[in-house]
Amino acid sequence: MDKITMAHGSGGKITHSLIKDVFFKHLGNDILERAEDSAVIDAGTGNIAFTTDSFVVKPLFFPGGDIGKIAVCGTVNDLAVTGADPKFITCGFIIEEGFSCSDLEKIVKSMAKSAKEAGVKIVAGDTKVVGRNEADGMFINTSGIGVFGGKNRRLGSSDIKAGDKVIISGTLGDHGIAVLSKRQGLEFGSEIASDCAPLNGVIGELMEGFAGIKFMRDPTRGGLATTLNEITPDSGIGIMLEEKNIPVLDGVRGACELLGLDPLYVANEGKIIVITSPADEAGIIKVLRNSKYGKNAACIGEVSSDIPGKVCIRTRYGVTRIVDMLTAEQLPRIC
Amino acid sequence: MDKITMAHGSGGKITHSLIKDVFFKHLGNDILERAEDSAVIDAGTGNIAFTTDSFVVKPLFFPGGDIGKIAVCGTVNDLAVTGADPKFITCGFIIEEGFSCSDLEKIVKSMAKSAKEAGVKIVAGDTKVVGRNEADGMFINTSGIGVFGGKNRRLGSSDIKAGDKVIISGTLGDHGIAVLSKRQGLEFGSEIASDCAPLNGVIGELMEGFAGIKFMRDPTRGGLATTLNEITPDSGIGIMLEEKNIPVLDGVRGACELLGLDPLYVANEGKIIVITSPADEAGIIKVLRNSKYGKNAACIGEVSSDIPGKVCIRTRYGVTRIVDMLTAEQLPRIC
Numbered sequence: 001m002d003k004i005t006m007a008h009g010s011g012g013k014i015t016h017s018l019i020k021d022v023f024f025k026h027l028g029n030d031i032l033e034r035a036e037d038s039a040v041i042d043a044g045t046g047n048i049a050f051t052t053d054s055f056v057v058k059p060l061f062f063p064g065g066d067i068g069k070i071a072v073c074g075t076v077n078d079l080a081v082t083g084a085d086p087k088f089i090t091c092g093f094i095i096e097e098g099f100s101c102s103d104l105e106k107i108v109k110s111m112a113k114s115a116k117e118a119g120v121k122i123v124a125g126d127t128k129v130v131g132r133n134e135a136d137g138m139f140i141n142t143s144g145i146g147v148f149g150g151k152n153r154r155l156g157s158s159d160i161k162a163g164d165k166v167i168i169s170g171t172l173g174d175h176g177i178a179v180l181s182k183r184q185g186l187e188f189g190s191e192i193a194s195d196c197a198p199l200n201g202v203i204g205e206l207m208e209g210f211a212g213i214k215f216m217r218d219p220t221r222g223g224l225a226t227t228l229n230e231i232t233p234d235s236g237i238g239i240m241l242e243e244k245n246i247p248v249l250d251g252v253r254g255a256c257e258l259l260g261l262d263p264l265y266v267a268n269e270g271k272i273i274v275i276t277s278p279a280d281e282a283g284i285i286k287v288l289r290n291s292k293y294g295k296n297a298a299c300i301g302e303v304s305s306d307i308p309g310k311v312c313i314r315t316r317y318g319v320t321r322i323v324d325m326l327t328a329e330q331l332p333r334i335c
Numbered sequence: 336m337d338k339i340t341m342a343h344g345s346g347g348k349i350t351h352s353l354i355k356d357v358f359f360k361h362l363g364n365d366i367l368e369r370a371e372d373s374a375v376i377d378a379g380t381g382n383i384a385f386t387t388d389s390f391v392v393k394p395l396f397f398p399g400g401d402i403g404k405i406a407v408c409g410t411v412n413d414l415a416v417t418g419a420d421p422k423f424i425t426c427g428f429i430i431e432e433g434f435s436c437s438d439l440e441k442i443v444k445s446m447a448k449s450a451k452e453a454g455v456k457i458v459a460g461d462t463k464v465v466g467r468n469e470a471d472g473m474f475i476n477t478s479g480i481g482v483f484g485g486k487n488r489r490l491g492s493s494d495i496k497a498g499d500k501v502i503i504s505g506t507l508g509d510h511g512i513a514v515l516s517k518r519q520g521l522e523f524g525s526e527i528a529s530d531c532a533p534l535n536g537v538i539g540e541l542m543e544g545f546a547g548i549k550f551m552r553d554p555t556r557g558g559l560a561t562t563l564n565e566i567t568p569d570s571g572i573g574i575m576l577e578e579k580n581i582p583v584l585d586g587v588r589g590a591c592e593l594l595g596l597d598p599l600y601v602a603n604e605g606k607i608i609v610i611t612s613p614a615d616e617a618g619i620i621k622v623l624r625n626s627k628y629g630k631n632a633a634c635i636g637e638v639s640s641d642i643p644g645k646v647c648i649r650t651r652y653g654v655t656r657i658v659d660m661l662t663a664e665q666l667p668r669i670c
Contacts, residue, residue, distance in 0.1 A: 004434040009464025022440050023460055026447040027426075031458040039458035041423050044482035048378050052425035052478055056463045088376050090387035091362075092476045094429070099339040105357050112361040123366040123374035125358055128391045128474075129344025130668060136469035141427045141461075143387055143478035147379035333465060 007328035011222035014328055035230070037078040037217060038146065040154055047154065049084035049146040051075060056139050058333040060107065062182040064174075064193030067140055068107035070269055070335060072114035072122075073198045074220065075144040080200040081216040081272060083155040083207065084146025089115065090124040092141040097132050107138070118198035120144070151208040157231045159214045162305040165281040166239055167274040169202070169288050170195065170296040171247040172224055173266035176331050177255045188255045195270035195293070202291040203272065209287060212280035217273050221335055222326065223265040227273060228311045229325040238307030241323065243315045247296040264313075265326055267334045275303065342663035346557035349663055370565070372413040372552060373481065375489060382489065384419035384481040386410060391474050393668040395442065397517040399509075399528030402475055403442035405604055405670060407449035407457075408533045409555065410479040415535035416551040416607060418490040418542065419481025424450065425459040427476040432467050442473070453533035455479070486543040492566050494549045500616040501574055501636040502609040504537070504629040505530065506582045507559055508601035511666050512590045523590045530605035530628070537626040538607065544622060547615035552608050556670055557661065558600040562608060563646045564660040573642030576658065578650045582631040599648075600661055602669045610638065 007014040024033055031039050038051035055071045065073075072089060079086040091111065095104065115122055148154055178194040181187065199218065206213060219227040224246075228239050248256075248263045256263050270293050276284055281299055288294030301313075311323040342349040359368055366374050373386035390406045400408075407424060414421040426446065430439070450457055483489055513529040516522065534553065541548060554562040559581075563574050583591075583598045591598050605628050611619055616634055623629030646658040 002436050004430050004432060004436060004439065004464055006432055006464050006466065009430070009462055015462065018462065019460075022436075022443050023462075026440070026443045027450070027457045027460075029456050029458070031423075031456060032460070039423070039425070041456075041458055041480070043378055043383050043422070043480060044381060044484055046379060046381075048383075048480075050423060050425060050459060050480060052427045052459050052476065053461045054427035054429050054463050054476060056429060056465050056469075087378070088366075088374070088385060090374070090385060090478055092387045092389035092427075092478075094389050094391060094474055095339050095343070097339060097341055101337050101339060101357075104339065105361070108357050108361045115362070121364050121366060121376075122362045123364070123376055124385060124387050125354075125362075125367070126388045126476075127344055127350065127353065127358075128389050128668075129339055129341050130391050130471060130474075131341065133468060134391075134471035135474075136465060139429055139463075139465075139470075139474065141387065141389060141476035141478075143425055143427075143476075145376070145378060145383075145385060145480070149379055333463075 006332045010328055011226055012326035012328060036082060038082040038084065047148050049079050049082045051078040052143040053078065054139060054141040055335055056333050057179060057335050059182055060137055062194055063178045063191050065196035066107055066110050067138060068110035069114045070196050071140040071142045072111050073196050073269060074335065075142040076118045076120055076198045076200050077218040079144050079146035080203040081218055083153050084148055085152045086118060086120050086144055086146040086200050088123045088145045089120050090143045091122055092126040094128050094130060094135055094139040096135040096137055097129055099138060114198055118200055155215055157215050160237060160275050160303055162237055162303055163278060164214060164275050164303040165278050165299050166301040167284055168298060168300050169272045169294040171249045172268060173248060173252045173256065173263035175269040176266035176334050177252045179334055180331060188251050190251055192251045195268055197270035197293045199270060199272055199293060202294055205287055206284060210280040210284055212277035213274060215275040219268050219271060219273055221267050223267055225264040225323045226325050232309050232311055236308050237303050237305055238310040239301055240304045240307060241301035241313040243313050245298050245300045247298050261330060264323060265330050341667045345663055346561055347661035347663060371417060373417040373419065382483050384414050384417045386413040387478040389474060389476040390670055391668050392514060392670050394517055395472055397529055398513045398526050400531035401442055401445050402473060403445035404449045405531050406475040406477045407446050408531050408604060409670060410477040411453045411455060411533045411535050412553040414479050414481035415538040416553055418488050419483055420487045421453060421455050421479055421481040421535050423458045423480045424455050425478045426457055427461040429463050429465060429470055429474045431470040431472055432464055434473060449533055453535055490550055492550050495572060495610050495638055497572055497638050497640040498613060499549060499610050499638040500613050500634050502619055503633060503635050504607045504623050505631040506584045507603060508583060508587045508591065508598035510604040511601035511669050512587045514669055515666055523586045525586055527586045530603055532605035532628045534605060534607055534628060537629055540622055541619060545615040545619055547612035548609060550610040554603050554606060554608055556602050558602055560599040560658045561660050567644050567646055571643050572638050572640055573645040574636055575639045575642065576636035576648040578648050580633050580635045582633050596665060599658060600665050
């Protein structure tokens with residue numbers, strides 16, 4: 001490939017090739033190549049988590065959120081799923097000349113609100129302005145630092161084993177469909193809102209209560225399917241999903257059918273996958289269902305040694321099929 | 336003002352208003368409002384420095400550097416001038432659909448080379464692709480962490496006092512003129528190269544050798560004049576510059592005269608300002624002049640209590656004038 005395509009930003013197979021063939025090839029080191037949601041680094045006096053994300057969501061305002069909310073929540077969640085306690089965020093704005101100052105202020109207020117809810121401080125920032133038609137409104141980068149200690153122990157995929165349970169904290173695909181419907185001016189009966197939310201509160205509660213938790217991740221770009229496929233490839237284990245247990249809102253399901261999308265691949269911005277030893281399954285689901293953003297939490301599958309390196313799903317019709325990572329782009333500019 | 340203008344990204348007065356009226360207003364906290372090049376935060380077990388910068392330089396390749404080199408060096412330098420030892424960098428790419436893969440690889444290789452020279456690890460990254468005409472080629476955000484301890488003590492402007500010396504590590508304006516001449520296809524006799532470089536090596540040497548160092552900063556966007564004006568406004572001190580001592584390459588001076596620019600306001604990407612007690616002046620200049628990027632180091636001024644809150648310059652003709660912060664934009668998309 002000699003030109004960058006939208007697929008390079010999809011989070012799917014082509015993104016992974018780019019990461020391996022260009023970024024790891026030249027920039028690679030032990031920490032980067034772990035390819036976790038946050039890097040865990042030794043900052044001289046102990047480990048901290050460090051992460052970055054750029055946000056290019058289009059449109060900037062959508063049902064349930066805006067680019068400012070997603071920029072703060074996305075980075076908070078990337079830190080929290082590593083097991084860290086998110087503490088500090090930086091933000092870098094790239095703004096197109098002519099952008100509305102009142103929209104900028106709305107976005108900044110939204111960032112402030114999300115930062116307050118998440119309990120993080122925005123400690124540094126940068127603003128660049130580019131000419132008309134040199135950017136599409138506004139892009140935001142947020143980078144973040146989280147700390148370990150106490151209940152905040154470092155999680156990773158290495159402890160996952162056969163028999164562990166796979167839990168999702170709620171319905172899949174809300175964010176992707178909310179953004180898409182706003183962008184395309186589509187209506188699907190009742191308005192679907194993005195699930196965009198800071199999850200460090202409930203994640204902290206789970207870490208406190210359940211030593212059986214092995215792994216967490218937020219299934220954003222590329223959805224549940226892509227995220228689960230990132231865990232399995234080099235391991236001796238696979239994941240078997242149970243379709244009937246996977247929560248999807250009726251409106252999202254209808255929109256996906258209409259548009260030819262699979263909710264397993266649609267982005268979420270306020271959901272976590274938890275992989276846990278079976279003993280803690282019921283307790284975790286109870287805590288999630290009692291929390292603000294986890295009312296539809298469910299156990300959706302199990303880790304299995306029978307399908308090493310694969311993610312499979314048992315459909316409603318009893319058929320088992322492979323859930324592969326997408327090659328290219330399903331929904332561009334979703335986050 | 337109801338629309339964002341190029342001036343909001345200039346680094347001058349209008350940028351400072353935006354920061355105060357929008358960002359500090361909604362996101363403000365004790366750390367952010369210090370407005371240093373890096374935030375100094377307590378990461379649970381000790382202080383670290385944390386910074387972010389987005390790079391939108393146009394063109395992406397210019398004499399002496401490219402967007403990858405500037406993205407790494409800029410963040411390394413922002414950490415180092417705080418007194419920290421730069422350790423870890425993240426990078427967030429926003430790429431326009433259709434961007435050349437070989438140019439991407441050139442940029443990534445350049446980042447790797449600069450990271451190696453600076454001794455920093457790139458530990459996390461993110462790639463987003465936007466459609467054609469939704470960005471101008473490529474933008475890069477780098478965020479970074481630096482650590483304190485040993486020679487790496489935290490510097491700040493509060494210890495500066497009358498009689499302290501102001502040193503610059505070399506010629507002013509090289510970066511701005513290099514980028515501008517490439518962008519406009521101008522030629523000024525010999526090609527002027529950007530000074531873009533990682534300065535943490537020589538900064539470390541200075542920190543090790545000279546306890547009299549009070550403050551350092553890299554005069555990037557907005558140049559020397561803007562950076563010095565950021566130090567003085569709320570303090571009881573001012574800075575008196577000596578024009579005849581300020582090093583400027585002949586080619587840069589000629590280009591500035593031709594274009595109506597003042598080298599005091601033109602961006603540098605490989606220079607530091609050092610403010611030190613007078614006893615260390617000669618030693619610092621000697622170390623700088625023996626270093627790779629400091630051959631033209633010079634003492635260019637002195638801190639004075641006679642001009643509180645002001646930056647002034649004694650010109651070659653013996654006249655003294657105020658060097659104010661620019662209101663708006665001199666050179667857009669310079670970094």
